[in-house]
Amino acid sequence: MSSEPRLSLQDLEVTYTTKHDEVTAVDGVSVDIQSDEIFGVVGESGCGKSTLANTILRLLDDNGEITGGEIRYNGRDLAEMSEKGLSRTVRGREISMVFQDPNTSLDPVYTIGQQLTETIRQHLDVSKQEARERAVQSLDDVGIPSPADRLDDYPHQFSGGMRQRVVIAIALSCNPSLLIADEPTTGLDVSIQAQILDLLKDINENRDTSVVLITHDLGVVAEICDRVGVMYAGNLVEVSPVGVIYNDPKHPYTQDLLKSIPETHDIKEELTVIKGSPPDLRSPPSGCRYHPRCSKVCSEACETGEMPRVYHEGESSVRCYIYDAAENPEYEATTNGTDEQSGEQSQQTKRGEQ
Amino acid sequence: MTAPVLEVDGLSKQFTVNSGLVSRLFGNTQEVTAVRDVSFEVGRGETLALVGESGAGKSTVGNIITRVHEPSSGTVRYRGEDLHSLTGEELMEYRQSVQMVFQDPYSSLDPRYKVGSTVAEPLKIHTELSKDERQERVAELLETVNLDPAFANRFPHELSGGQLQRVSIATALSVDPDFIILDEPVSALDVSVQAQILNLLMRLQRERDLSYLFISHDLSVVKHLSDRVAVMYLGEIVERGETAGLFEAPVHPYTEGLLASVPQANPDDHRRGQRLTGEVPSPIDPPSGCPFHPRCDYATDECTEMNPALEDVFAGRDAACHNWEEVGGEAGARPDAVTVAEESPESED
Incomplete structure (x- = not known):
C-alpha cells in the first residue's frame, strides 16, 4: 500500500435508466488497484461486476450514466474527461480491455x-x-x-x-499499464483456460501491467489473483487478500458463497445453499442489501439502517455491521486480539465518525 | 454394482461434413468420427459422469441414447433390450423411462408455453390423466423441485435461470423416469443456484433410485456428484473408473493434465502434475496412433503408430494408454500406491 495506487475508484455510482425505473447497478464502490497486482472482482450475475469494468473506460450503454464518484487514474478523473481525450490517450493505450467472447x-x-x-x-x-x-x-x-x-x-x-x-x-x-479482463476464460475449455490464466499472470509479472480480472469463478480467482473484491447487488461488500478470502472470509456473503461450492464438501454431501435469490435492483432491500439472505443478521441496522459503511478488519475492508462495535455488542468479544489491532480499530472508528 | 440399467457397447458415430450438393457432386465430402468405440454401463441408482473438453463426443453419446442420432455401429441396451430394435409401444415406454435435462433452460423451454403446460406436456403424451389430474400432478411436481405451484401460470421469461432449470427437471420427472441424461445441467447457473440444483438432483436420486448419465466439463461438480467417471478425448473413452480413485490418482496422461488444469478454489493448494499444453486437434484430421500423443509428455514411438485399446489396468480402472504405468511419477497409481500419493502430493518428481 506504500506506493501510489494505479487506479483509484472513489464512491463510484452508476445508474441505468429504463422506461419505468432507475437502477443503481454500482453503488458507492471505492477501491484502489495497486501497480503490481492482479485484482479479482467476483460476484454472481447481475451484481454489477461487468458494469464496474465497463465504467472504468466509460463504455456504458446509452442508458447508463456515472451518477457519482471519481475514477482517479494518473492524476486525472476519467469520469470527468472528454470523450475525445479518453479515446486518444487512455482507451487501448493506457488502459485496455479484454472481453468474454473473442x-x-x-x-x-x-x-x-x-x-x-x-x-x-x-x-x-x-x-x-x-x-x-x-x-x-x-x-x-x-x-x-x-x-x-x-x-x-x-x-x-x-x-x-x-x-x-x-x-x-x-x-x-x-x-497499457492496466488491463481489464471481463470473464476472459468463460466458455473456454479448462486446458485453454489454464493457459490463458498463465498468460495473464505472466503479463502481470513481466510487464508492469496491473490486471483487473472480472469473473464468477472462485477457482479462477484463487488461481491468479492477489486481492479480491466481492460484489453483491451493486455493492463491493468485501476486499481482501486472496488468502483471507479463502481461509478467513470476513463478509457473511463471501462465507456463504464459499460454502456453496462442491470443493468445500465431501463427495455427495449436501451442499450448503444461500437461501433466496439476489434482489431485484429496481427495489433493493432496505438496510444491508444482503440481509434477507444473511445467516448472521446481528442488529436492527442490518434490516432498517443504511447500507453499512466500510470497516477495516486486518487487511480487509468489509461492509457489514458485524464489524461495528456500536451495532454489534458481540464484536469486541469476537476479535479481541492484540493491542495493535484494537488500536487500529479505534482509529477506524474515529475516521468513520468524521 | 447392481445389474446395469443401460449398457453401451462399442458405440461409434460418424457424421458427414460438407454434405451439400456441390460437395457431393465433386466427391468432396468428409467423414468425421464424433464417437469411436465407446462402451460403458450405468447401474440402477448410479451416476456415471462423462467428462471431457468440447468436441470430445460427450453430447453425441447422450443424443444417441435418446435416439436423436442413430449410431453408425455398436449397440445401446436398456434393461437388456436393444434400443434400436424398439418400435411402437416399447419405444414409447423407453421414451417415458429415459428423460433428458439440457444445459440452457432458456432455450430448452418454449417461451410461448406457460410453465404448467410445459410440465404437463409429457403427461399428455404418456398418460391418460384428465386435465384436472394433470394440473394436480403439475402442482406436485413443482413442489418436488421446490417451486411454488403458482409458477404453473407463469411464462419462462418471468423466471430466473435456476427456477427454469427446476422446471426442466420437473418436466423430466413428470412421467416417473428411471434414467435421466443430464447434459451440463448446472453450467449456465451461478454458484449459489448451482448448489441448490445439485442438492435437488442428489435428493431426487436418493428418493427415487434414479440413474444419471451426467455429462459435464466441470470436474469439481463431477467429483461431487458421480459414482464413476468416464473421461473422453476426441470421441474415445481414455480412462474410466470410480470417481474418488480416478481423481486421486489418474493413470491416463490426459486425465492427469485435465485435473491439473482445473483451477482450485484454494490459493494454498497448488496444482499437481503436468498441465495440458496445446489444443484439441481437429476431429476431421485426427493424429495417427493414440489421438492424444501430440500433447502427451509420456508419448513414445509406439504411441504415434498404434492407438492403445481401453484395458483393465487394475481392479476397477480402465485406461487406454501404452505408458500408463509411468503416469503420476514414481508413486504410480496402483491401488497400493494410492496412500503414498495422498501423503505426498508433490510426488511428481
Whole structure:
C-alpha cells in the first residue's frame, strides 16, 4: 500500500435508466488497484461486476450514466474527461480491455494483422512497417506460434483459445499499464483456460501491467489473483487478500458463497445453499442489501439502517455491521486480539465518525 | 454394482461434413468420427459422469441414447433390450423411462408455453390423466423441485435461470423416469443456484433410485456428484473408473493434465502434475496412433503408430494408454500406491 495506487475508484455510482425505473447497478464502490497486482472482482450475475469494468473506460450503454464518484487514474478523473481525450490517450493505450467472447471482439472481415496495426497506429506514432513489426512481437508475446505467418490470417482461421490470445495481444500492443479482463476464460475449455490464466499472470509479472480480472469463478480467482473484491447487488461488500478470502472470509456473503461450492464438501454431501435469490435492483432491500439472505443478521441496522459503511478488519475492508462495535455488542468479544489491532480499530472508528 | 440399467457397447458415430450438393457432386465430402468405440454401463441408482473438453463426443453419446442420432455401429441396451430394435409401444415406454435435462433452460423451454403446460406436456403424451389430474400432478411436481405451484401460470421469461432449470427437471420427472441424461445441467447457473440444483438432483436420486448419465466439463461438480467417471478425448473413452480413485490418482496422461488444469478454489493448494499444453486437434484430421500423443509428455514411438485399446489396468480402472504405468511419477497409481500419493502430493518428481 506504500506506493501510489494505479487506479483509484472513489464512491463510484452508476445508474441505468429504463422506461419505468432507475437502477443503481454500482453503488458507492471505492477501491484502489495497486501497480503490481492482479485484482479479482467476483460476484454472481447481475451484481454489477461487468458494469464496474465497463465504467472504468466509460463504455456504458446509452442508458447508463456515472451518477457519482471519481475514477482517479494518473492524476486525472476519467469520469470527468472528454470523450475525445479518453479515446486518444487512455482507451487501448493506457488502459485496455479484454472481453468474454473473442468471437465478438474481433472483426471477422479484417485480418488480425490489420486489427493489430490499427490499434498500434491509432495510439503510437509509428510507420506501417514498424506497426507490423510491433504486431508480430505482440502475437509472439502471447504465445502464438509463427506469428509473422499468421498476421494475414482472419479470425476464423484461429481456434477459440488462440482467438482470445489475439484479443489479449491487441490489448497489450500499446503497453497499457492496466488491463481489464471481463470473464476472459468463460466458455473456454479448462486446458485453454489454464493457459490463458498463465498468460495473464505472466503479463502481470513481466510487464508492469496491473490486471483487473472480472469473473464468477472462485477457482479462477484463487488461481491468479492477489486481492479480491466481492460484489453483491451493486455493492463491493468485501476486499481482501486472496488468502483471507479463502481461509478467513470476513463478509457473511463471501462465507456463504464459499460454502456453496462442491470443493468445500465431501463427495455427495449436501451442499450448503444461500437461501433466496439476489434482489431485484429496481427495489433493493432496505438496510444491508444482503440481509434477507444473511445467516448472521446481528442488529436492527442490518434490516432498517443504511447500507453499512466500510470497516477495516486486518487487511480487509468489509461492509457489514458485524464489524461495528456500536451495532454489534458481540464484536469486541469476537476479535479481541492484540493491542495493535484494537488500536487500529479505534482509529477506524474515529475516521468513520468524521 | 447392481445389474446395469443401460449398457453401451462399442458405440461409434460418424457424421458427414460438407454434405451439400456441390460437395457431393465433386466427391468432396468428409467423414468425421464424433464417437469411436465407446462402451460403458450405468447401474440402477448410479451416476456415471462423462467428462471431457468440447468436441470430445460427450453430447453425441447422450443424443444417441435418446435416439436423436442413430449410431453408425455398436449397440445401446436398456434393461437388456436393444434400443434400436424398439418400435411402437416399447419405444414409447423407453421414451417415458429415459428423460433428458439440457444445459440452457432458456432455450430448452418454449417461451410461448406457460410453465404448467410445459410440465404437463409429457403427461399428455404418456398418460391418460384428465386435465384436472394433470394440473394436480403439475402442482406436485413443482413442489418436488421446490417451486411454488403458482409458477404453473407463469411464462419462462418471468423466471430466473435456476427456477427454469427446476422446471426442466420437473418436466423430466413428470412421467416417473428411471434414467435421466443430464447434459451440463448446472453450467449456465451461478454458484449459489448451482448448489441448490445439485442438492435437488442428489435428493431426487436418493428418493427415487434414479440413474444419471451426467455429462459435464466441470470436474469439481463431477467429483461431487458421480459414482464413476468416464473421461473422453476426441470421441474415445481414455480412462474410466470410480470417481474418488480416478481423481486421486489418474493413470491416463490426459486425465492427469485435465485435473491439473482445473483451477482450485484454494490459493494454498497448488496444482499437481503436468498441465495440458496445446489444443484439441481437429476431429476431421485426427493424429495417427493414440489421438492424444501430440500433447502427451509420456508419448513414445509406439504411441504415434498404434492407438492403445481401453484395458483393465487394475481392479476397477480402465485406461487406454501404452505408458500408463509411468503416469503420476514414481508413486504410480496402483491401488497400493494410492496412500503414498495422498501423503505426498508433490510426488511428481
